[in-house]
Amino acid sequence: MGVKRLLFVDDDRMVLAGLRRALHDMRGEWEMTFAEEGEAALTVMRQLPFDAVITDMRMPGMDGAELLERVKDEHPEVIRIVLSGQSEKEAMLRSIAPGHQYLAKPCDIRELKLRLRQAFASRDLVRNPAIAAAIARLRSIPSLPAIYTELTAALRAETTSLAQIESIIAKDVGMATKLLQLANSAFIGVHGRVSSLSQAVSLIGVETVRVLTLSIHVFSRFERGEASAAWLAALWEHSVCVATLAQRIAAAETGDKAMSEECFAAGLLHDVGKVILLGERPKEYREILARLGQETASIETVETEVLGCSHAQLGAYLMSMWGLPTSLVHAVAYHHCPSAAIDLQFSPLAAIHCADAIAHHVADGEEKAVFDESYLERLGLSGKAATWRNLLDEI
Numbered sequence: 001m002g003v004k005r006l007l008f009v010d011d012d013r014m015v016l017a018g019l020r021r022a023l024h025d026m027r028g029e030w031e032m033t034f035a036e037e038g039e040a041a042l043t044v045m046r047q048l049p050f051d052a053v054i055t056d057m058r059m060p061g062m063d064g065a066e067l068l069e070r071v072k073d074e075h076p077e078v079i080r081i082v083l084s085g086q087s088e089k090e091a092m093l094r095s096i097a098p099g100h101q102y103l104a105k106p107c108d109i110r111e112l113k114l115r116l117r118q119a120f121a122s123r124d125l126v127r128n129p130a131i132a133a134a135i136a137r138l139r140s141i142p143s144l145p146a147i148y149t150e151l152t153a154a155l156r157a158e159t160t161s162l163a164q165i166e167s168i169i170a171k172d173v174g175m176a177t178k179l180l181q182l183a184n185s186a187f188i189g190v191h192g193r194v195s196s197l198s199q200a201v202s203l204i205g206v207e208t209v210r211v212l213t214l215s216i217h218v219f220s221r222f223e224r225g226e227a228s229a230a231w232l233a234a235l236w237e238h239s240v241c242v243a244t245l246a247q248r249i250a251a252a253e254t255g256d257k258a259m260s261e262e263c264f265a266a267g268l269l270h271d272v273g274k275v276i277l278l279g280e281r282p283k284e285y286r287e288i289l290a291r292l293g294q295e296t297a298s299i300e301t302v303e304t305e306v307l308g309c310s311h312a313q314l315g316a317y318l319m320s321m322w323g324l325p326t327s328l329v330h331a332v333a334y335h336h337c338p339s340a341a342i343d344l345q346f347s348p349l350a351a352i353h354c355a356d357a358i359a360h361h362v363a364d365g366e367e368k369a370v371f372d373e374s375y376l377e378r379l380g381l382s383g384k385a386a387t388w389r390n391l392l393d394e395i
Contacts, residue, residue, distance in 0.1 A: 004120055005031045005048065009041045009055040009067065010083070015105075022109045038062030038070075045075055052079040052116060056105075068098035076133040079119050079321055083107055084186065096182070096218055097139040101323040104186035115323055122320030122329060128308035134280045135318050141174030141272060142222035142279050144236055145229070151175065151219070155210045165209055166201045173239055173275050175219050176268050179204065181322040182212070193325035195348075196261035197268075228282055231289070235274055241359050241395065243267030246351035248391040253346055253381075266331035266348035267355055269319065273311030273332070276318065281307070300336055312336055338375040350379055358385070358392055 010016050016034045023032060033048075035041040037059055045053070053071055057064035068080045082102045096102075101115055126132045143151075151168045154160045169175045176197055183200035184193055194200050201209070212218040222232055246267035250260040277285040284306055291302050300310040316333030331348040334341040338353045353372060361369035369385060376382050 003029060003031050004051040004116075005033070006116070007033045007035060007041055007045065007050050007053045009035045009038065009053065009059070009064070011036050011056065011059040015056070019107065022107075026113065038064075038067040041067060042070055042074070045071065045078075050075070050078055051120065052081060054081045054083050054103075054112070057082060057084040065098065072098045072137055076137045077129070078136070079116070079123070081112075081115070082186075083112075096212070096216060100136075100321045101181075102185035118326060118329070119321050119323075122317045122333070125313040125333070126309045126317045131281070131307055131309060131314065132317070135276060135314060136321065138276070138280070138318065140178050140218060140220045141275055141318075142220050143172045143174040144233060145221050145223075147172045147175070147236075148219060148221045152213060155206075155213050160206055162201055162206055165206055166198055169201065170197055170243075170264070170268065171236070171240060173236065173268055173272050174222075176265065177272055177319065177322070177324075178218055179209075180265065180269075180324050180328070182218075184323045184325065195265055195325040195328055196258065197265050198261055222279060228278055232275065232278055235271060235278075238359060238363065239268050239271055241363075241392075242270060242352065242355045244395050245355035245359060245388070245392050246348070248395070249351045249355055249388050250346070250348075252387070252391065253351075259346075259348075262327065263348045263351040266328050266352050269315065269328060270332050270335050270352050270356060271311060271315070272318065273313065273315030276314055277303075277307070277311060298336075310336075338372050339378075343375070343379065346379060346381070350375075350381065354381075354385070354388055358389055362389075362392060 008016060008019055013036065016036070020032070020034060023030065033044060035044060039062060041053065041055070055064040055067055064082060064084065068082070071078055071080055080098060080100045082099045083105060084102070085105045100119070103112060103115070123132065126135070147168060151165075154164055154168060169179055179197065179200045180194060183203050194203065222229060243264045244267070247260045247264040250256070250263040254260070288299070288302050288306050292299060295302065300312065303310045312333055312335060316329050319332055320329050327348050330341055331352045334349055335352045335356055338349050341349055343349055353375070357369040357371050369389070371385065373382065
């Protein structure tokens with residue numbers, strides 16, 4: 001992967017000195033530069049290529065939110081991380097759109113290392129610079145207009161409950177992904193990783209979701225024409241089906257409520273790469289869909305030929321940049337080829353792979369569901385397809 005170049009920006013020299021000392025052992029992997037204000041950071045970024053910028057929010061002159069907006073426009077491929085105090089809520093709200101991840105001061109060095117390594121590893125999956133830049137610029141993943149309208153209407157009503165918000169977001173890939181991004185950030189201030197929608201909604205709360213949606217516009221509508229919107233609606237329906245079936249498979253296999261909820265979230269997000277492509281690269285994706293109607297090659301093969309990467313890789317890349325838990329990233333990245341992952345026990349990846357195969361088998365009229373048999377055998381799940389197929393009938 002090579003040495004990564006990181007830029008740390010903070011007007012407090014003591015903070016920069018502390019980071020320099022704490023990250024001394026990373027000099028073999030990271031080449032680090034330290035700047036005391038936004039303009040200086042932009043100047044050095046115009047002279048050298050960087051892989052990530054980690055910035056404070058409250059700085060004189062150009063603050064962190066403005067700096068990240070400038071970095072997004074001038075250097076979209078750079079990973080953008082906010083490092084800020086919990087008291088700076090207003091500034092944090094402004095950083096939600098241009099930032100990829102949000103960490104709290106004082107910085108947990110182990111968490112910073114983990115998040116950067118995860119983001120760098122997934123970014124290397126996407127070797128098409130134009131596609132990578134388009135993904136890195138994303139503020140949000142667009143939602144179906146009807147669901148967006150339903151959410152905004154619900155949030156304008158003072159009596160809206162957490163359960164109502166969760167039920168709407170559970171139907172929408174874009175909203176679910178963004179909500180999980182925020183729940184896994186210092187914006188919320190939770191310790192540990194959040195991988196279920198119910199936990200995310202509970203942590204963020206109705207009032208914050210209301211502000212984010214109606215004032216900050218953290219969610220957006222999909223506006224790419226009727227043809228694309230119709231295809232997107234079918235994709236949403238498939239995603240909800242896979243999520244629900246994966247949740248039931250997990251319940252049947254583990255009896256673990258937390259695992260079941262995590263599998264629902266993974267199922268909802270497993271095709272998020274297709275949503276990104278439909279919104280950001282509609283012309284190329286229409287070409288991919290046309291070829292699929294004429295050829296027998298798999299969608300991953302055609303995507304890679306046209307774009308240089310698959311929808312699974314794109315989705316995993318974005319989710320990793322946004323700091324979602326590794327279990328969700330892996331489920332998205334490997335749901336078509338789970339043997340490529342080092343899995344020795346039941347996980348969201350197993351549930352999503354099986355639910356996706358069954359859903360395609362039923363919806364597309366395929367002769368039989370196509371599973372990665374060696375993977376299922378390794379996990380002791382061989383021969384359970386018929387039982388799982390019955391779970392879909394119940395849905």
